[in-house]
Amino acid sequence: MEYKVVPFVASIDPKNGTSDHVAEQLEGLINNYTNQGWKYIRLESVSTYVHQETGCFGIGAKPGYTTNRQMIVFQK
Numbered sequence: 921m922e923y924k925v926v927p928f929v930a931s932i933d934p935k936n937g938t939s940d941h942v943a944e945q946l947e948g949l950i951n952n953y954t955n956q957g958w959k960y961i962r963l964e965s966v967s968t969y970v971h972q973e974t975g976c977f978g979i980g981a982k983p984g985y986t987t988n989r990q991m992i993v994f995q996k
Contacts (some may be wrong), residue, residue: 922996924958927989949992958994966991 928949930942950960966989975981 924953924960924994924996925964925991926994927959928963928992929990946992951956953992953994961993961995964987964991964993 922941926949928946930937930945932941946963951966967986969986970984972984973980973982
């Protein structure tokens with residue numbers, strides 16, 4: 921069995937974007953990979969810790985933070 925995991929980041933207009941627009945983008949991505957022979961399995965949320973940036977002599981330093989990414993899992 922073979923798996924493929926691809927990131928999913930929806931992009932919508934902040935004034936006119938709706939959840940329907942997000943659903944259309946997800947559907948398009950799933951259809952694209954399905955047409956390539958992949959079977960959609962699920963959408964996963966993955967938490968990631970981004971390490972702090974120290975900057976030069978502490979100037980411009982940025983603290984670390986946790987972020988969530990959406991990943992689509994396909995199988996062949």
